[in-house]
Amino acid sequence: MPKLASLAVAALLAGAVPHLTVTPVAGAEPAGPPLTFSWPTNVGPLNPHLYAPNQMFAQASVYEPLVTIRADGTVGPWLATAWTISQDGRTYDFTLRPGVTFSDGTPFDAAAVKANFDAILANRSRHDWLDLTRQIDRVEVTGPLAVRLVLKAAHDPTLRELALPRPFRFVSPAAMGPGGTTANGIKAPIGTGPWRLIGTRLGISDTFAANPTYWGGKPAFARLVVKVIPDPNTRAIALQTGEVDLVYGAAGQIPSEAFLRLRNQAPAFSAAVSAPLATRVLALNSARVPTDDPAVRRAINHAVDKDTLVRTVLDGLEPRADTLFAPTVPYADVGLTPYRFDRAAAERLLDEAGWARGRDGMRAKAGHPLSLELDFVGTNAQQKAIAEVVQADLARIGIAVRLVGEEESAILARQKDGRFGLIFGETWGPPYDPASFISAMRAPSHADYQAQKGLPDKPAIDATITAALAATDPAERRRLYATLLTTLHEAAVYLPISHAVAMAVHRPTVAGVRFGATLNEIPFAAMRPAGAGR
Amino acid sequence: MLRFAAARLALIPPMLLGVSFLVFTMLRLGPGDPALDYLRLSQVPPTDAAIADARAMLGLDRPFVVQYLDWLRQALQGDFGRSYATGRPVLPDLLGYLPATLQLAGTALVVSVGLSLPLGAWAAGHRGGWQDRLVRGIAVLGVSLPNFWVAFLLVAAFSVSLGWLPPMGSGTAFHLVMPALAIGLMSLSVNARLLRASMLETAGARHVLYARLRGLPERAVTRRHVFRNALVPVVTATGMHVGELLGGALVVETIFAWPGVGRYAVSAIYDRDYPVIQCFTLVMTVVFVLCNLAVDLAYAWLDPRIRLGQEGAKWAS
Numbered sequence: 001m002p003k004l005a006s007l008a009v010a011a012l013l014a015g016a017v018p019h020l021t022v023t024p025v026a027g028a029e030p031a032g033p034p035l036t037f038s039w040p041t042n043v044g045p046l047n048p049h050l051y052a053p054n055q056m057f058a059q060a061s062v063y064e065p066l067v068t069i070r071a072d073g074t075v076g077p078w079l080a081t082a083w084t085i086s087q088d089g090r091t092y093d094f095t096l097r098p099g100v101t102f103s104d105g106t107p108f109d110a111a112a113v114k115a116n117f118d119a120i121l122a123n124r125s126r127h128d129w130l131d132l133t134r135q136i137d138r139v140e141v142t143g144p145l146a147v148r149l150v151l152k153a154a155h156d157p158t159l160r161e162l163a164l165p166r167p168f169r170f171v172s173p174a175a176m177g178p179g180g181t182t183a184n185g186i187k188a189p190i191g192t193g194p195w196r197l198i199g200t201r202l203g204i205s206d207t208f209a210a211n212p213t214y215w216g217g218k219p220a221f222a223r224l225v226v227k228v229i230p231d232p233n234t235r236a237i238a239l240q241t242g243e244v245d246l247v248y249g250a251a252g253q254i255p256s257e258a259f260l261r262l263r264n265q266a267p268a269f270s271a272a273v274s275a276p277l278a279t280r281v282l283a284l285n286s287a288r289v290p291t292d293d294p295a296v297r298r299a300i301n302h303a304v305d306k307d308t309l310v311r312t313v314l315d316g317l318e319p320r321a322d323t324l325f326a327p328t329v330p331y332a333d334v335g336l337t338p339y340r341f342d343r344a345a346a347e348r349l350l351d352e353a354g355w356a357r358g359r360d361g362m363r364a365k366a367g368h369p370l371s372l373e374l375d376f377v378g379t380n381a382q383q384k385a386i387a388e389v390v391q392a393d394l395a396r397i398g399i400a401v402r403l404v405g406e407e408e409s410a411i412l413a414r415q416k417d418g419r420f421g422l423i424f425g426e427t428w429g430p431p432y433d434p435a436s437f438i439s440a441m442r443a444p445s446h447a448d449y450q451a452q453k454g455l456p457d458k459p460a461i462d463a464t465i466t467a468a469l470a471a472t473d474p475a476e477r478r479r480l481y482a483t484l485l486t487t488l489h490e491a492a493v494y495l496p497i498s499h500a501v502a503m504a505v506h507r508p509t510v511a512g513v514r515f516g517a518t519l520n521e522i523p524f525a526a527m528r529p530a531g532a533g534r
Numbered sequence: 535m536l537r538f539a540a541a542r543l544a545l546i547p548p549m550l551l552g553v554s555f556l557v558f559t560m561l562r563l564g565p566g567d568p569a570l571d572y573l574r575l576s577q578v579p580p581t582d583a584a585i586a587d588a589r590a591m592l593g594l595d596r597p598f599v600v601q602y603l604d605w606l607r608q609a610l611q612g613d614f615g616r617s618y619a620t621g622r623p624v625l626p627d628l629l630g631y632l633p634a635t636l637q638l639a640g641t642a643l644v645v646s647v648g649l650s651l652p653l654g655a656w657a658a659g660h661r662g663g664w665q666d667r668l669v670r671g672i673a674v675l676g677v678s679l680p681n682f683w684v685a686f687l688l689v690a691a692f693s694v695s696l697g698w699l700p701p702m703g704s705g706t707a708f709h710l711v712m713p714a715l716a717i718g719l720m721s722l723s724v725n726a727r728l729l730r731a732s733m734l735e736t737a738g739a740r741h742v743l744y745a746r747l748r749g750l751p752e753r754a755v756t757r758r759h760v761f762r763n764a765l766v767p768v769v770t771a772t773g774m775h776v777g778e779l780l781g782g783a784l785v786v787e788t789i790f791a792w793p794g795v796g797r798y799a800v801s802a803i804y805d806r807d808y809p810v811i812q813c814f815t816l817v818m819t820v821v822f823v824l825c826n827l828a829v830d831l832a833y834a835w836l837d838p839r840i841r842l843g844q845e846g847a848k849w850a851s
Contacts, residue, residue: 052576052621053621202630203797203798228793229791230797231789233789234702237694237702238701243702416580444582445579445581445582446579
């Protein structure tokens with residue numbers, strides 16, 4: 001018996017457990033120190049034309065777009081070196097970059113581009129959220145390295161939507177599923193990008209190798225290992241103890257107190273936050289009592305002390321937001337006057353609108369109490385904390401707020417059918433802001449539509465959005481955006497809270513860490529071992 | 535003994551049937567909508583058309599009983615569906631993750647039993663002394679501290695401050711130490727105290743007095759007559775702790791990024807990934823029942839009264 005027991009112990013300790021391996025590691029692994037990163041889940045099968053469980057940062061590392069969003073927000077060439085747009089805005093002629101091959105050796109040419117567009121459009125309903133998929137009429141091969149994209153109608157955000165991490169990126173036609181489709185899976189994740197996925201161990205890690213045939217600047221690291229770490233605290237500790245070299249992504253990748261602690265330990269760690277990327281907002285339901293009263297919505301905008309909220313709940317890491325889009329977002333610098341924090345002004349608005357304080361200090365009008373419901377995801381500690389601050393601030397001007405914490409899908413259902421007074425939302429960040437985001441305001445399944453539904457000029461708002469997206473004249477487009485954003489701001493259907501930022505923390509062993517133009521593209525290829533020249 | 539085991543094994547299928555129906559029902563009593571959860575996890579915008587499609591695809595538009603029977607029919611063929619979150623078949627993934635969890639819980643069990651027995655015996659041997667007080671102090675702490683907090687304390691001490699052990703991951707024996715200790719501490723504490731109390735009680739029994747009168751050396755008395763008899767309640771307790779160890783693994787795996795079934799299940803529960811939750815509950819039921827069976831068998835092996843039935847009782851006492 002003791003022998004048996006010690007054998008069992010030995011087997012346990014030896015880790016005699018076969019780990020799940022999905023992709024066999026092909027060939028000999030390249031030498032050199034890897035760059036280690038972490039992510040809450042495995043990166044998925046990396047189908048460029050599908051969504052979950054594919055992780056966008058990984059899709060964007062393996063697959064490339066025709067055009068790219070530059071750091072300044074403008075569109076630049078990538079797999080297409082040049083393009084022309086017809087006068088009516090319906091025809092785009094792209095010239096493809098010569099000498100590019102997929103990592104399996106298949107040439108990247110016009111035929112490959114068409115095969116990919118065909119595969120994406122064969123699954124058109126899946127990409128329904130993106131206007132461009134509805135607008136594309138056909139894709140034609142006009143030369144070995146020339147492709148023509150024909151739209152049904154002019155669509156201004158076309159180039160920006162082509163730059164998205166998905167779906168308009170290119171997998172080797174040889175790796176597509178049966179009949180040149182990708183909707184039901186691909187044979188292997190073969191792209192043209194700087195990295196190749198060479199191995200996936202479920203629940204443990206994903207490994208990428210630098211693509212030796214990459215057309216652009218080759219990664220300085222031979223390998224990129226992405227460890228699966230679901231818990232933000234564990235991720236912070238892994239960085240601290242050297243299990244990972246780099247943490248990068250939306251706030252919440254590590255707890256903000258861990259970020260501050262690591263930032264104070266410079267030069268052992270380098271920590272930085274990006275420029276504003278998206279906006280956290282509360283959507284105010286204009287179709288529901290009492291937020292159907294514009295005075296109430298404006299009063300709410302004056303009553304919340306965002307500076308204190310940002311300093312306490314968000315640890316001062318995110319800048320305060322005054323408008324739906326930061327003025328740095330394209331077309332969004334239209335000189336809106338922020339609703340400044342001013343309790344007296346808020347009280348005055350409510351008084352004038354006839355909401356009088358009762359004996360308990362809460363306001364009412366014609367027997368209807370001024371009370372509303374704020375819905376948040378119950379497991380999201382940050383939303384809960386923000387909700388509590390808003391509740392306290394609004395109580396001081398006599399508005400009673402009831403907090404409703406529910407599971408994510410229940411909140412999603414509320415956003416969809418408008419069962420909310422105030423509800424959390426977030427703009428989508430570059431490159432979706434502003435075009436894709438305002439486009440979605442027209443769809444009833446979005447909280448934005450539901451929040452705006454009660455506005456008397458909602459049909460005019462939707463018409464302005466449609467016109468702005470179709471406008472081919474930049475001045476006209478600018479004018480339409482200004483009209484739209486001013487209308488929404490004056491209607492006060494949003495309570496902007498803060499601008500979400502990305503954070504990056506890394507060990508001194510890594511150099512060249514900078515923020516990409518979008519949240520979902522991590523510039524791993526530009527990172528290099530410290531001390532190595534570039 | 536064989537008949538006993540066979541009877542227990544025969545109970546498993548009806549138990550699984552009952553559990554499966556319960557879980558299936560309870561999941562659908564919640565406020566969420568599986569179709570909406572499916573769309574959210576697949577990152578499909580929930581338009582009305584998409585919801586209708588998802589309902590039809592997941593069979594949610596049919597009566598509840600039909601849904602259950604359909605699920606049951608496929609489950610009997612080993613098909614537990616695909617995870618909403620990963621799109622991968624549930625059962626192979628779950629069985630792939632399970633060994634890592636069993637390895638962790640098994641190590642925790644070995645650590646807990648291996649440390650609690652000497653600690654308990656040591657405390658009993660020095661009743662009232664500092665050794666006794668020390669063991670009882672550790673036991674009180676071990677029972678009171680939640681395992682995830684123990685895990686964080688261990689990481690802070692042994693990874694961050696001392697740098698002796700890896701804070702996360704898997705692959706070597708070093709990776710096992712902290713999670714196993716965090717999970718096993720509770721069981722260790724209970725067992726140590728239980729053994730101490732049980733040994734003190736047995737030491738006062740008549741057969742021990744007779745053994746001393748027969749002139750047996752004290753060591754032999756302690757080992758053969760006190761310790762062995764005092765083990766019986768500890769085995770029972772350990773059997774009950776198996777569930778606790780597995781449950782502890784679910785929580786602690788997330789903290790240590792351990793690639794086990796617990797993390798898979800915890801994220802499924804957060805995400806309301808219905809197929810995964812259903813399959814996980816069933817698989818864990820089987821594991822539980824088998825562990826309890828093993829404990830019962832060990833119990834019978836240790837206590838002849840159970841092994842030999844009633845007529846053997848008078849000989850053994």
